[in-house]
Amino acid sequence: MPGRSRIIDPVTRDYVSDGKGGRVTTTTVATSLYHAIQGKRDRWPGDPEHGCDLWRIARDRLTQDSPQRAENAMRIAVQPFLDEGLIRSFEVRAERDPAHGRLLIETTTVDAQNGPIDISDVVQFRK
Amino acid sequence: MALSNLITPTLDELTDLAVAFYANLIPEDDVSRMSDQWKRVRSLTMLLRDLHEYLKRVDRDALPDSAVKQALDRWGVILEVLRKGPTVALGANALRVRGNIGASVLTSYTLTHSSKRYQVAEFATIPAAGYVDVDVASIDPGPDALLTVGDTLEFEEAYPGLETSAAIVVDLSGGDDSEQDGPYRERILAILRRPGLGGTEADWIRWGLAVAGVAEIFVYPNRDGLGTTDIAGMHSASGSVRALTTGERTILSVALAARRPVVMVPRVLETVAESAGVQVLLQPMPDQTLRPDWIDPGGITVSAWNATTRVLTLSAARPVSMAPQGRLVVKTAGAEVVTIEALGPGANDIKIATPIPSGWAPAGTEAVYPAGPLTKPTRDALVAWIDSLGPVVGVYGMSWKGALYLQDVSGIVGSIDGVLDSTIQTTAGGAFVTVTPTEYIYPDDGKVGFLVAGMILVRYA
Numbered sequence: 001m002p003g004r005s006r007i008i009d010p011v012t013r014d015y016v017s018d019g020k021g022g023r024v025t026t027t028t029v030a031t032s033l034y035h036a037i038q039g040k041r042d043r044w045p046g047d048p049e050h051g052c053d054l055w056r057i058a059r060d061r062l063t064q065d066s067p068q069r070a071e072n073a074m075r076i077a078v079q080p081f082l083d084e085g086l087i088r089s090f091e092v093r094a095e096r097d098p099a100h101g102r103l104l105i106e107t108t109t110v111d112a113q114n115g116p117i118d119i120s121d122v123v124q125f126r127k
Numbered sequence: 128m129a130l131s132n133l134i135t136p137t138l139d140e141l142t143d144l145a146v147a148f149y150a151n152l153i154p155e156d157d158v159s160r161m162s163d164q165w166k167r168v169r170s171l172t173m174l175l176r177d178l179h180e181y182l183k184r185v186d187r188d189a190l191p192d193s194a195v196k197q198a199l200d201r202w203g204v205i206l207e208v209l210r211k212g213p214t215v216a217l218g219a220n221a222l223r224v225r226g227n228i229g230a231s232v233l234t235s236y237t238l239t240h241s242s243k244r245y246q247v248a249e250f251a252t253i254p255a256a257g258y259v260d261v262d263v264a265s266i267d268p269g270p271d272a273l274l275t276v277g278d279t280l281e282f283e284e285a286y287p288g289l290e291t292s293a294a295i296v297v298d299l300s301g302g303d304d305s306e307q308d309g310p311y312r313e314r315i316l317a318i319l320r321r322p323g324l325g326g327t328e329a330d331w332i333r334w335g336l337a338v339a340g341v342a343e344i345f346v347y348p349n350r351d352g353l354g355t356t357d358i359a360g361m362h363s364a365s366g367s368v369r370a371l372t373t374g375e376r377t378i379l380s381v382a383l384a385a386r387r388p389v390v391m392v393p394r395v396l397e398t399v400a401e402s403a404g405v406q407v408l409l410q411p412m413p414d415q416t417l418r419p420d421w422i423d424p425g426g427i428t429v430s431a432w433n434a435t436t437r438v439l440t441l442s443a444a445r446p447v448s449m450a451p452q453g454r455l456v457v458k459t460a461g462a463e464v465v466t467i468e469a470l471g472p473g474a475n476d477i478k479i480a481t482p483i484p485s486g487w488a489p490a491g492t493e494a495v496y497p498a499g500p501l502t503k504p505t506r507d508a509l510v511a512w513i514d515s516l517g518p519v520v521g522v523y524g525m526s527w528k529g530a531l532y533l534q535d536v537s538g539i540v541g542s543i544d545g546v547l548d549s550t551i552q553t554t555a556g557g558a559f560v561t562v563t564p565t566e567y568i569y570p571d572d573g574k575v576g577f578l579v580a581g582m583i584l585v586r587y588a
Contacts, residue, residue: 003157005164032161046138046169050161080161 005031013038028114029086036077037119052077062101067094070103078109088112133186135179141172191315195308199315208315208333213268214340216302217248219366219579220485222263222280223296226253230288232261238280238293243267245280248372253288256434260296260485262368268339273302276482296485300364301340325388326356328525334386335360338379341371343517350523351394351572358383359396359518359575366579367400369514397574398518402581403531403562404554405509407540408588409501410547417545419497419587420453421446429457429489430475437468437483441475441495449477454498457489458554462584464503496586503585505543510580512539518577521566531562531578554582 006015006023008031016024039051053073057066074092081087088110095104111117136144145168146158158164188198203209222245224232229252236247249262263280265272274280278295285291314336321329328346335344335358342363350357360379361369371379380395387393411417424446431440439457453467461484468480489495512535517527528535533551536559540549551559564576 003159003162004155005157005162008163027157029161031163032157032159035163035166036161046166046173050166084159086159 003027007031008034010034010038028111028117029081030111030117030119032086033078033081033109033117033119036081037074041073041077057103062096062098062103064096066103067096070094070105074105074107086112133183135183136176138169138172138176141175141179142169145172145175191312191319194312199308199312202315203311206315206318208311208318208337210311211306211337211339213270213305214301214303214362215268216265216270216272216274216299217262217362217364217368218264218274218295218297218299219262219364219368220260221274221295221297221299222247222261222293223258223485224251224253224261224289224293225258226289228253228255228257232259232289233286236286236289237266237283238263239283240274240278240280241271243272244283245272248368256488258434263295263299264368264372265299265302268302270302270304272299274299296482300368301362303340303363326391330386331356331358331383331393334383335379338375338382340375341379345517345527346525347396347521347523347575348525350521354391356387356391356393357396357523357572357575358393359398359577361398361518361577365510365514369577369579370398370400371395373397394573396518399565399567399574399576400579401564401576403513403578404582404584405531405536405559405562406552406554406556406582406584406586407505407509407536408550408552408586409505409540410549410588411499411501412545412547414545417500419499419502420455421448421450421497423497423587427495429459429491429493429495431491432489434483434488437479437481438472438476439479439489439495440473441477442492444474445470445477454502456496456498456502456584456586457487458494458496458582458584459489460486460582461580462506462582463487464498464506496584498585499587501543501545501585502587505540505546506583506585508539508543509536509583509585512536513578513580513583516578518575519564519566521575529564529577533559533561550588554584 004025004027007026009016018024036050037052037054040055041051041053042048044050054070057069057073071092071094078090082090091108093106097104106120109117109119146165149164149168150158156164188194191199191202194202200210232247232251234247234250238245244266245263246266247261248264251259251261253259274295275298276295279292281292282289314333317333323330331346332344335341340362341360343361345359347357349355360371362371376395376397383393428442429439430442449467449470451467451469454464455467456462456464463484465484466480467477469478513531517529520527520529536551537549540546553559562578564578567574
């Protein structure tokens with residue numbers, strides 16, 4: 001059973017204060033999944049296979065195949081959690097938002113111990 | 128090279144250890160491999176791993192048997208054994224200079240090739256052939272100064288009676304880069320293993336080898352009288368350019384004088400090249416692929432050689448088995464293997480392919496023999512052996528070979544793959560006798576002879 005982790009706010013990319021001098025924690029795999037998706041695959045010498053290729057996709061132009069590439073990248077990043085039995089299911093759907101030069105990503109994830117969690121993300125592309 | 132006994136943990140081992148410490152301290156935190164805490168611990172252990180690598184380098188460089196680069200240089204400075212700088216490239220009879228008959232080629236003449244500078248290293252006069260092959264040495268040291276057959280150099284000035292360019296006809300040798308860690312480490316270890324004893328053979332060798340360009344040192348104790356030491360230094364090269372130049376001998380002499388025991392006066396000897404010849408009659412293994420390139424009807428000699436057209440005229444009609452790409456040797460100066468480029472134009476003629484070996488100028492009545500796949504490897508091995516010999520051993524020399532012995536020639540020929548048997552003769556065809564370089568005596572004892580490959584005639588029996 002996963003232990004306790006501090007929650008990371010995807011907007012501020014920082015730990016969340018509990019207002020009492022501590023941090024808000026969770027026993028879900030949300031923080032680990034955050035690292036898996038926000039981490040740059042092949043860029044961290046501590047574990048080159050850790051992380052996701054979303055950063056590469058975001059570096060390119062927003063094209064017709066960007067959603068498909070993003071979905072594949074996220075599936076690869078999350079697969080170890082499925083293999084380890086930490087999550088029961090993972091579904092992802094990406095959609096282009098050309099007006100704002102971004103990709104909208106919606107996920108449905110079920111934590112093995114705690115039920116559904118949300119790790120949806122917004123990827124900003126170069127204009 | 129000795130290896131360190133220091134064993135450093137891997138990144139995973141260090142991480143596992145640190146995670147265990149962390150989990151023991153805060154058991155309720157998630158420290159599984161992909162967790163937030165694990166990544167933080169992992170980042171710290173990467174720094175620890177880097178420290179271990181640094182320790183490993185310190186451990187390696189702490190002792191001279193494993194130190195590298197700057198750390199090895201530091202050991203050298205402490206022990207006064209400095210790393211040798213790059214050396215010049217040299218070639219004996221390697222530069223073909225063309226010009227008017229009688230024109231002089233002086234040792235002050237300089238040339239360039241790809242911004243590298245070279246100097247003629249031997250005085251010569253253009254003979255009737257219209258060209259002469261002279262020794263050449265690079266002025267700029269290092270491997271970039273090495274040239275190969277076919278390279279063309281330009282004279283830096285218009286010298287009287289000479290063409291403005293000259294061609295390389297023998298690959299240059301030497302041109303070493305700065306001394307590599309391997310041989311440098313051996314020199315440093317030698318001074319630790321065999322500390323100076325005030326003038327032993329090992330001392331003189333060590334002091335001599337510290338001079339740039341000197342690849343071998345030979346020591347003759349008491350040769351000039353009791354308490355004296357005669358030293359011969361040589362380059363790592365092929366042929367007569369193994370000898371040190373006058374300037375290099377002076378540098379070596381000064382270097383030795385600075386290190387010598389006060390009661391000993393070393394003398395650096397001039398090494399004089401002496402040509403050694405041998406004739407080898409090969410019997411190949413019973414294998415069609417090892418046979419000579421054409422069938423020798425016997426008695427074929429040279430009638431004429433035209434260096435301009437490269438046409439060799441035989442004393443009789445060409446054997447019918449001769450064909451382009453076939454190889455042959457002529458019993459002439461070096462007896463190198465040459466290749467037939469084409470047959471004709473006359474019934475007795477063959478055209479020889481380039482490159483023509485330096486100094487290869489067969490004359491009338493010199494015998495022509497077929498060559499084959501065993502000829503060149505055998506000849507090359509013999510030339511390499513002769514180039515590995517030291518100067519004459521004589522009465523005072525020590526533990527090296529300076530003469531060409533029958534048993535050495537037989538052993539070398541026998542070691543060539545495909546050779547079944549051989550007969551070793553003099554170039555004249557008589558029984559081979561040991562070829563010993565000259566042991567000069569007083570008043571010429573300031574020099575010693577050493578052997579260079581002369582006519583190394585390898586042919587099929």
